Amino acid sequence: MFVAAVYRGFITFASMTQQEKPLILICNDDGITAPGIKATVEVMSSFGQVVVVAPDSPQSGMGHAITINKPLRMIKNNQFGDEIESYQCSGTPADCVKLAVDKVLHRKPDLLVSGINHGSNSSINVIYSGTMSAAMEGAIEGIPSLGFSLLDFSWDADFSAAKVYMKIIIRNVFHHGMPKATLLSVNIPNVSEDEIKGIKVCRQARAKWVEEFDHRQDPHGRDYFWLTGKFTNMDKGEDTDEWALDNNYVSLVPVQFDLTAHHAIQPLNSWDFS
Amino acid sequence: MFVAAVYRGFITFASMTQQEKPLILICNDDGITAPGIKATVEVMSSFGQVVVVAPDSPQSGMGHAITINKPLRMIKNNQFGDEIESYQCSGTPADCVKLAVDKVLHRKPDLLVSGINHGSNSSINVIYSGTMSAAMEGAIEGIPSLGFSLLDFSWDADFSAAKVYMKIIIRNVFHHGMPKATLLSVNIPNVSEDEIKGIKVCRQARAKWVEEFDHRQDPHGRDYFWLTGKFTNMDKGEDTDEWALDNNYVSLVPVQFDLTAHHAIQPLNSWDFS
Numbered sequence: 001m002f003v004a005a006v007y008r009g010f011i012t013f014a015s016m017t018q019q020e021k022p023l024i025l026i027c028n029d030d031g032i033t034a035p036g037i038k039a040t041v042e043v044m045s046s047f048g049q050v051v052v053v054a055p056d057s058p059q060s061g062m063g064h065a066i067t068i069n070k071p072l073r074m075i076k077n078n079q080f081g082d083e084i085e086s087y088q089c090s091g092t093p094a095d096c097v098k099l100a101v102d103k104v105l106h107r108k109p110d111l112l113v114s115g116i117n118h119g120s121n122s123s124i125n126v127i128y129s130g131t132m133s134a135a136m137e138g139a140i141e142g143i144p145s146l147g148f149s150l151l152d153f154s155w156d157a158d159f160s161a162a163k164v165y166m167k168i169i170i171r172n173v174f175h176h177g178m179p180k181a182t183l184l185s186v187n188i189p190n191v192s193e194d195e196i197k198g199i200k201v202c203r204q205a206r207a208k209w210v211e212e213f214d215h216r217q218d219p220h221g222r223d224y225f226w227l228t229g230k231f232t233n234m235d236k237g238e239d240t241d242e243w244a245l246d247n248n249y250v251s252l253v254p255v256q257f258d259l260t261a262h263h264a265i266q267p268l269n270s271w272d273f274s
Numbered sequence: 275m276f277v278a279a280v281y282r283g284f285i286t287f288a289s290m291t292q293q294e295k296p297l298i299l300i301c302n303d304d305g306i307t308a309p310g311i312k313a314t315v316e317v318m319s320s321f322g323q324v325v326v327v328a329p330d331s332p333q334s335g336m337g338h339a340i341t342i343n344k345p346l347r348m349i350k351n352n353q354f355g356d357e358i359e360s361y362q363c364s365g366t367p368a369d370c371v372k373l374a375v376d377k378v379l380h381r382k383p384d385l386l387v388s389g390i391n392h393g394s395n396s397s398i399n400v401i402y403s404g405t406m407s408a409a410m411e412g413a414i415e416g417i418p419s420l421g422f423s424l425l426d427f428s429w430d431a432d433f434s435a436a437k438v439y440m441k442i443i444i445r446n447v448f449h450h451g452m453p454k455a456t457l458l459s460v461n462i463p464n465v466s467e468d469e470i471k472g473i474k475v476c477r478q479a480r481a482k483w484v485e486e487f488d489h490r491q492d493p494h495g496r497d498y499f500w501l502t503g504k505f506t507n508m509d510k511g512e513d514t515d516e517w518a519l520d521n522n523y524v525s526l527v528p529v530q531f532d533l534t535a536h537h538a539i540q541p542l543n544s545w546d547f548s
Contacts, residue, residue, distance in 0.1 A: 058343065060342055060343070061339060061340045061341070061342040061343075062337070062339045063336070063337040063338030063339040063340065063368070063407065064337030064338060064339075064401045064402055065335060065336045065337040065338075065339040065366075065402075066335045066337065066402055066501060067335070067501060068334055068335040068501060069332065069334070069335075071490070071498040071499060071500050072487075072498065072499045072500075072501065073496070073497070073498055073499075074497070074499065092339075094337070094402075095501065098485045098487070098501065098503075099485075099487060099499060101485065102485045102486065102487050103487055103489065103499065124414060124531070126533055127338045127410070127414075127531060127533070128338055128339075128340055128368075133337065136401070140398060140401075140482050141482065168547055169547075172545040172546060172547070175546075176541075176544075176545055179535065179537075179538035179541060179542065181480075181535075182535040182538045198547060199547040201539055201542040201543050201545075202539075203532075203534040203536065203539065204532055204533060204534045206455075206532070208414050208415065211372045211373075211375065211376045212376065213346075213372070213373060213376050213377055215377065216345070222347070223347070223348070224345040224346065224347055225345060225346045225347075225348065225373060225377065226345050226346075227340065227341060227342060227346065227369065227372065229372075252542065253534060254534065254535035254536075254538035254539060254542060255533045255534065255535055256533055256534070256535035256538075257398070257401060257533075258477075258478055258480070259400055259401065259478060259529045259530055259531075259533070260477040260478045260527060260528065260529065260530070261453065261455075261456040261528035261529055261530035262477065262528075263453075264453035264456045264528035264530075265475055265476075265477065265528060267450075267453060268453065268475040268526065268528060269475050270450075271446040271450055271475075272446060272449075273442055273443075273446070273472060273473040274442075
């Protein structure tokens with residue numbers, strides 16, 4: 001069995017031999033029928049044995065939701081042909097990863113790739129993103145995990161450039177290993193391959209959504225609200241994912257799941273708790 | 275209007291006068307009828323003008339989910355008597371905060387308190403927690419925000435000690451202000467007030483859930499799965515929330531929403547992206 005090892009704080013793939021194919025779990029949040037996950041299956045099949053466990057319906061904006069209060073369904077299908085083992089699941093992206101590890105693979109996969117998402121997961125979007133929650137769930141489980149997103153919401157988005165950059169990044173993951181307790185968030189600008197200037201390692205830009213709910217009344221005279229909002233980048237830094245994407249670079253942000261604000265521990269210790 | 279100001283990286287409450295009462299938004303994830311949110315309303319009413327916008331049904335495990343693909347309902351109710359303005363909302367905790375700011379308060383509140391949650395939100399649970407997602411949404415909006423959780427899942431949990439410690443911590447927030455771009459996660463052990471040894475400022479313990487899905491068949495012979503799991507603490511540190519709670523301390527963890535793994539940026543820059 002191909003096993004990822006931990007070496008100098010990196011998860012490495014040193015024990016891989018020619019005979020062993022890595023086991024790669026693929027998930028997303030747009031649902032198993034989305035073109036973006038098909039692009040991932042096409043790329044990742046060249047790297048190892050692919051198994052897909054993905055939501056049976058769109059799960060955008062699900063953040064790190066998990067399903068506690070109702071049971072999950074999971075059905076084997078052949079969405080990607082007879083060669084690829086694939087399952088659709090009634091749960092969230094994080095549920096899919098948990099169920100895949102426990103009930104489908106019966107072990108940790110060697111790699112987890114989530115996406116390609118239809119739409120951006122840059123900056124603060126990483127918190128709301130189902131795509132990134134699948135990758136984060138993988139990283140929490142100790143699986144080298146990446147999420148890919150293309151800045152195009154449309155169903156007929158062109159994933160050709162995204163596929164090229166997925167290959168480049170995955171080759172590096174197999175060569176260098178993954179930083180420990182870290183997942184990777186990759187966003188690809190919505191331009192043609194020859195317009196992309198390369199890959200930039202970035203930090204998450206300081207940005208937020210300013211909400212403007214659309215207030216309506218239903219035919220029975222009752223109020224309802226649609227969430228709409230405007231993305232607002234408050235960060236002028238040229239080392240951010242927003243800057244990279246605005247300047248036609250692929251952004252690569254290392255993401256952590258230790259949410260402790262370590263810098264705040266010392267000042268909080270001066271508080272009076274008596 | 276009472277306005278929180280930013281001073282030396284802390285959000286302070288320096289502009290408060292005797293005449294002005296701070297506006298306090300209260301939310302939770304157990305739903306507006308949960309005893310835990312009633313305890314919060316009781317405590318926070320002594321600090322300012324309280325407005326409640328909370329889910330109309332339990333939302334545990336919703337992580338940072340937001341509702342994109344269906345409209346939200348929000349109804350004014352008098353769950354906490356005629357003195358307290360209160361609304362129940364069909365959305366997630368994060369939806370409740372967004373809707374409260376845009377359509378109920380029409381401005382940022384001066385403080386946001388989420389909870390008291392029925393059950394722990396220590397360690398990795400912060401990522402899955404609806405309670406903490408409400409507080410995180412507030413912090414992203416620039417509102418000083420805290421989430422409180424009692425380590426007792428039962429509906430008839432005793433919140434008396436939790437209320438005492440909520441008062442102590444909120445008094446400090448008004449006195450010192452909040453660390454910038456940081457929210458606070460407070461967990462209270464499930465012991466009587468006189469057994470609690472005090473408050474410890476902590477980091478999130480390195481821990482995870484090991485899933486064991488319960489595989490069943492419905493009356494029609496179809497498979498379904500219930501999520502169950504075992505919490506596994508892999509962290510021996512005595513500066514963690516798990517250690518504090520195990521030793522009858524209230525844990526106070528500063529939490530950030532910049533998820534960049536800054537330490538991983540330098541090694542990733544050595545990757546070959548050509």
